[in-house]
Amino acid sequence: MKLERIHHVAYRCKDAKETVDWYVKHLNMNFVLAIAEDLVPSTKAPDPYMHIFMDAGNGNVLAFFELPNSPVMGRDTNTPDWVQHIAFKVDSVKTLEETKDRLVAAGVEVVGVTDHTIFKSIYFFDPNGHRLELAADVGTPDMYQKLDAVKWDMLEEWSKTKRAPKHAAWMHVREFSESRFLGNVPFQPASAPSMRIVKGAWCWRSVFFGFVRICVPCEPTAQPMRFASRRSQGQGTTDSPNASPNARGAGRFTR
Ligand SMILES: [Fe+2]
Secondary structure, eight states, rough: OOOOOOOOOOESSSSHHHHHHHHHHHHHEEEEEEEEEOOTTTTTTTEEEEEEEEETTTTOOOEEEOOOSSSSOOOTSSOOTTTSSEEEESSHHHHHHHHHHHHHHHHOOOOOEEESSSEEEEEOTTSSSSSSEEEEOOOOHHHHHHHHHHHHHHHHHHHHSSOOOOTTEEEEEEEESSGGGGTTTTOOOOGGGGGGOOOOOEEEEEEEETEEEEEEOOOOOOOOOTTTTHHEEEEEEETTTTOOTTTTTTTTOOO
């Protein structure tokens, strides 16, 4: 068995009509289907719902449920609000920038354009509090090949250390190269050993000897990029204490 594609993904919405209007207006998505019942077909439980389907291109469908008889929808408060998001692909950086301008002009708060090297993204929230991303691919075949070659090693290292592996740190060098992200530690290339080391903590690094890889403990000697300093400096970032609830946290790590 091989899956063909995502048939649809479904989230809850506060108001079905407001949601359809918002996605049509801001993301130019077509409203393709509505399903509504007073009983849940699978359980037969009485629970009126409106299930709406929006065309996200290439057969991808984004769906929502409005459930008027359920408590007001919330969110997973144990997960930062930048984490769970829906990302849509656009055709170019030009489209990305034009869409950002249009969203901002319409009063939508937008984070980005964020440079992930292989793609660039903007982030914003829909009226239901779902975080959305628009992404334009800009990677080269060589970049994708390098990333493909390290993905399993990265996963293995992460599973052991719970510290970000640095095999692909080059992806965000440009985003993190501003001095305000670095505190008192001079920026170092991603390949520098100290980038793997966290102050006050032990980690493991992989060392290759010929074809044999062993893991050795690192000495805790330096602190890498200090993301927290961004909040304390409050330099107009979305982590500023004065930022709106929607924006706060959205730019902490922009992906
Ligand atoms: Fe994303």
